[in-house]
Amino acid sequence: MRAAAFYDKRDIRIVDKPVPEPKADEIRVKVEWCGICGSDMHEYEGGPHGVPTMGHPGVHPLTGKTALPLVLGHEFSGTIDKLGPQADTEKYRVGQRVCVEPIITCGQCKLCRTGFENCCPKMGIIGVADDGGFAEYALARQHRVHLLPDNVSFEIGALIEPLCVAWHAVRQANFKMGQTALVLGGGPVGLAVLKVLHSVGARSVYVSEVADARKVYAKKSGATEVWDPREVDVVQACKDRSPDGLGVDVSFDCAGVPASIKTAIKAVKPRGTILNVALWDRDVPVSLSDITAGEKVLIGTACMVDDFPAVIQAVSDGRLNTDGLITGKISLEDIVNDGFEAIARARDKHVKILASPVKR
Template sequence: MKALVYTGPNRVEVQDIPVPEGRSGQAKVRMRYCGVCGTDIGIFAGKHPRAKAPLVLGHEFVGTIEEVRDGSGKFAPGDRVVAYPLISCGECQPCRTGHPHVCKTLKLIGIDRDGGMAGYAWIDENVLFKVPDTLSDEIAALVEPLAVIVRSLHQARFNLLDTTVVTGAGPIGVLTAIVLKHSGASRIVISDVDQARLDLCRSFGFETVNVAKDNLVEHIDATTDGEGVDIVFECSGVESAAAEMTRLARVGGTICMTGIHKAPRSVDLRDINFKEQILIGSRVYTKREFEMSVAYAETLAEDLAKVVTQTVPLSGAATVFDMIADPAVNAVKVLVDCEA
């Protein structure tokens, strides 16, 4: 079968590799689409501490079951499925106390073991979820990043009519804003340096600020009489956003770290004290939140479809990271067509 294989820093190859062997309790899934994630970009750059070459990339995938080996009867050949890709140890303190999604040795399909940018994969039956018949394969491939957002809103304790700022208009930032729109936010401001991405955001009706040209803090101050917003979702992972985020949130407001920063940042902790702000982290999602996202994707399908800006065939995916890095392409969310 064909697979997109990470072979070393800044190197991926489309290779013909054997179809893996399955074991009892697993399903053989013929892959349809797999999303390219920021984590995949980090792996490609050689910056992920756990990903080791050779590795089949991809943890945001949808496919069709072809075989179930000693299954429970819950799944059958022909079922379309998505997979909860987290692998927890089951023994550490978070796992023992009901928080396996933040396992001390958390692993993921597509990072710590071969993933879904391939013709086939054998996946444990107990992490599979059926895709509703009314949900297209392309939208189903967005269930995993959508679950990240569902978790983030839960962590932020979002309430109806909250005012919000989303820093960063990458896939996670845009999906955050879409979920906020459907959840009843009264104001959604999203910032970025990429005007093409901000133009996409404007098509959803979001208020945009190009921080390459305008000052986000000044904009929020001017439009809130200096009070700030209820919740800031930091989705960019960049140093400048970390420096500004406490100035964007109101007294008693919340800052939710949705994006993961790859290095220590300077944060004005005085604001956390003096404004009694809540600073909270968000990491991946629970299994229940992943399940919720399968159903929620149907509600958001029309908007989610606009986030997919490019689809590339698996046979030509060796250049997908170069394409994403090219500013002329204006890529937001890219899917790999595993059947092409």
């Protein structure tokens, strides 16, 4: 099969690989579309980071993967192509349209057994800890394979995973209907959080973003107001817009720069909640006094757990709007130039580029 294999920083090659065989309860998916994620870009531009090459960070405890090359891609949809010998043939059949929840977990530890599989100490991601969706075929265990309703296209199917990341962040925040939020960063994750917040009845969602193209996307995605933090005092603006002058109920840092997390902490009202959605590769100084003084709550969010069915339903019945999230559809054969390099050249102009191994 054709696959985009990650060999090293800025070295992805389209190669021929054997079609993988599903073992035990695994299901083989014939990939239709797979989205390029910011974390894929992170590997491509500066990696290897998360992928398990020897020493970076070693053998993955669940997949046994030890060395590059590795097929990236964890946001994919497709059709069931083959079932492993122990897969549930009542529930899954060849030809069903599906998307894949890419988390790989041990299933044994206390966290896995109590519903917090996304916090499993051994957790890995398909497309990071093992071969993923930038290929003609990919494997996943059956409980990670979710059926797509007829009215959810394969393209939207490839968006379910990033939407679940946003959905889970909003769930972690305990966000309630009628509350207000500040989203820092109008990239793919920030826009997804914005859309999810609208779908659950946010009163106002403000977005802080510096890039012009992203400001436009945020406005189109329904941001109440979009502020450039170089021109607007975002903390003061949040206070000015709130009836009691105290700030927003919840802030979501999707930018992951020192200024954004500081603003996120200061912009929420006392007893408000700050969600750190961004992935960090460095430590940043923040004022913990700003959290202590007003009994603010700073929360992390890791991937997703049990979010796929709810997000698929919300997309299918129209509550969760996905307009404008897909900004490019390319062939897998062109993924380096038209995908990774295109994003590297003009990151702000793209939200989600999808790649397909299917000749169209």
